[in-house]
Amino acid sequence: MRIIRELEMKMVNFYLRVLTGFLLILAITGGASAQEAIPQPPAPIQTLVDDGAQIRFLGKEHGLDTWLTIKNGQEQYFYVLPDGQAFLMGIMFDNNGKIVTVDQVRKLQEKGDSVLDSLAAPAPTPQQPDSFEFKSPSEQLFFDIENSNWLPFGQPGAPVMYSFIDPQCQHCHAFFDDVRKAGYLENGKAQLRMIPIGFREETQAQAAYLLAAPNPQEKWFQHLDGDEKALPANSEINSQGVKKNLALMQAWKFDATPLIIYRAKDGTVKIVRGRPKDLAALVDDLGGRI
Template identity: 55%
Template sequence: MRHHFVKFLFLALFLLQATPALAQGTPPLPPPIQNLKDEGAQLRYLGQQNGLDGWIAIKGGQEQYFYVTKDGQAFVMGVLFDRDGKMVTLRQVKELQDQSGAETLSFFAEEEAERQALSGGATAAEPVNQEFKTPSEQLYDDVESANWIKLGRDGAPVLYSFMDPQCPYCHAFMNDLRANYIENGLVQVRMIPVGFRADTKAQAAFLLAVPNPQRRWYEHLAGDETALPISADINEQGVERNLAIMQSWKVNVTPFSVYRAKNGEVKIIQGRAQDLAQLISDLNGS
């Protein structure tokens, strides 16, 4: 059942337009769910069942399901079952898929297989148990809280990097890192997608929303012009938040990378790193 449920989830996520009936009947969001949208989550209305309004929220490739009471005063998180034990949420997502037409099916069939093999998406950043008294520590705190995607293995030393999907220096930096360092588990890049033009901002938003951003990004680097489609219907607030972090620190170049060295110092790299061996050594303390 999980296999089919995930497939229908992704189909529902990328419905580009609600049907007229759904659009007219969409209720207001409770503040906690609205906050998710403001942070860049993709939301789709599932409809009403047994007096509960259902929602899918996707952020960083991770899905959450919410059901809101009729008066809007309370909500629960999780999937909904009927009295016979059948999953109502699955049926609701399937109905959204049917309304979107069969064209979307092929688009997400391959995503499901990849998601089983690669987790993709961002994981919660570990809290740093210290007060942020210096500008460098505040910068690191801000970067940790950005909307990012994970490239590489869990447990590897972390490098955060703001990147524009069409920035040639970002492409070169990623290609430098990928073969010898990311894929060998020597560094995990947490890419923070941004965009300085409307088209690149849309591509950055797509990366934050797609179930397997790592594969899409690598296909884009390899020259696949269809890997990062441009759609005006994907929520761009996650990218706007990333841009706001850059602007607050007066950063206007990509790639812009931040990391905590093995000795605890916060360090930055503006542009493409020239000495990757030294960078990896600084991250690993070797």
Template identity: 30%
Template sequence: MRPLSLTAGLLSLAAALPLSADTAWPAPIQALVAEGLEVHARFEAPGGLEGFAASHRGREMAVYLTPDGEHAVVGTLIDAEGNDLSAAPLDEHVRRAQETEVWQTLEESHWIRDGDPGAERILYTFTDPNCPYCARFHEQSRPWVEAGRVQLRHVMVGILEHDSPAKAAALLGAEDPARALKAHRRSDDGIAASAQPREIEEQVRANNQRFESLGLMATPTTYYRGDDGRLERVQGAPQEARLIEIMGSPRP
């Protein structure tokens, strides 16, 4: 859709109005909600418009209600200088909230701690036992992990080979998962696939579902919070410059 162009000043943001399950949306917004739109917050917009920060199937979008309350426009609002007036409210009310939800999902996943529990920087990395790039990233991280600067939390998944789920379960179900993971990396053959209690196998399935729900395609995929607190994601074993950025400090 073409952006709505207004000769207005910069967007004046207001605190998001609290939303509740019984919110009576204006008819055009309600029509969009009925089609699956999720409204996260209202915000003030110029030109007599009322803005709604929303998303649909994970894609954020701004919706603007006309002053008569009878029409809604979905798109990007710009001013006479071409400034994007939709980006800030979407970032504040949609992207930041989604980042918080993703981080919480990662915290609640089933992972193996690798590194000092008191390390200032925490990385969640989706790890398949048969993934050579996971092994490479594990090796790349050693200087920071061994220096106590970084804690890796390996979210164990089984997606690459037929025995990946069983190997992931064997690692999660080990008496000392961190030691088992270290031994797996140091051994030529790695950990053997073995039957585990149903509870452990369900943990791997749950991790696999998280992997899919996040729209991920390959391992390792690593999440971390940057210096600005924003959630970052990187796929694969990174090059040196990117590695230093992920680890948050120069190589020890």
């Protein structure tokens, strides 16, 4: 309750810091009330779900259906207009300046009903592009990697490398520890974008938990440091994003982790299989800044 009282006293640009305290609970135990009919989300919101986002129906407020989505640790709130033809993204205030969205999240947390799983809904038919851009295999690979479900570690604007990571892979742990101990994430020498996957049901659930968590970096480092409870294997969390990551990995015939992909200083796309033997040379070769 203290968190909510503090939130109502602060400016709106601080609201996300407060709401994230509820989000991980909702991702595991939250859902709409069993007595309240759950409407069909608008197609753009459903597309987020099909791309691996968690979704929760927060109920109706002032005549507007409210949806919460969580993807890659980022939450968004949507209010659908009564005619269903448009929606707004952001938070709602009442005429006294109180943040209504906070109360909606709190009420849903208190209900503690089962998780709403919108993955059963049919995926929308993808639109065909008007024209096609032909890419070399390496450029197509990098394009696919950039559009996977990843989590950033390190400073914005730092040179980027991507890596497929299984939560229980000891070589992945060693690689991450190497990067962390070298200080590359803090000093801006590299940003490591983790692409969580799971080769087993347990690790798939842990990877899905990471994608759903509002603080995935903190949870991952706790896991690396030996906290066995940091990444629970909760099968109720939407694992669509993790499954897409694994499908991408398998489509390119990769079968081991860690697997590192990056754009080098000379513009080429390079792949490193396993724990790098010379991490300093790899970081020095990073060229892509995004």
